[in-house]
Amino acid sequence: MEYLAWLYYQYLLVTGIYVLEPWEKSIFNSVLFSAVAMVIYTSYVFVPIHVRLALEFFSAICGGQPESTMALMN
Template sequence: MIDKILKFLSYWYLQYELVTCLYVFEPWEKKLLNGIIVIIIALVSYSTYAYLPHYTVSLLSHFNLLNPETGDYQHQIAHVHGSSPRAY
C-alpha cells in the first residue's frame, strides 16, 4: 500500500518537474525554485483566507444582495427572485 502511494507521488512529482522544466536544473536550483513556488502558494493561500471574505461581503453589498445592518442575504436574494426567504 505504501509502495503504491510512493509510486503515485513520484509520478506526480515527475509530471510537475516536466511541466515546469525543473528536470534540467541542478539540485540546488530545484530546491531554490521549489522554495519560491511554495512561498508564492503560501502567500496566495493566506491572502485568500484573510481578504476574500471581506471582499465577498463588500461585493454582495455593492449589488444590494446583502443587508449591511443585519448581514441577512437570504431575504435580499429571495426578493430578487420573487419568492419568500427560506427558513433554516
C-alpha cells in the first residue's frame, strides 16, 4: 500500500498537479483518464485493421500471389 501511495505521489510531482485544488485535480485526472481510455480503445479497434491492410498491400507489392477466381469456383 505504501508503494502505491509513493507512485501516486510521484505522479503528482511529475505532472505538477500537486499544487492544484482538489476539484482541479479531479477534473485533470478525469480528462487524462478519458484521453488514455480513448487511445487504448482506438488502438484496440483500428490498429489491427490497418496492420492487416498494410500486410496485404505489401505482400501484393512484394510479389504475393493474387487469388484466382477460378480456384474459388472449383
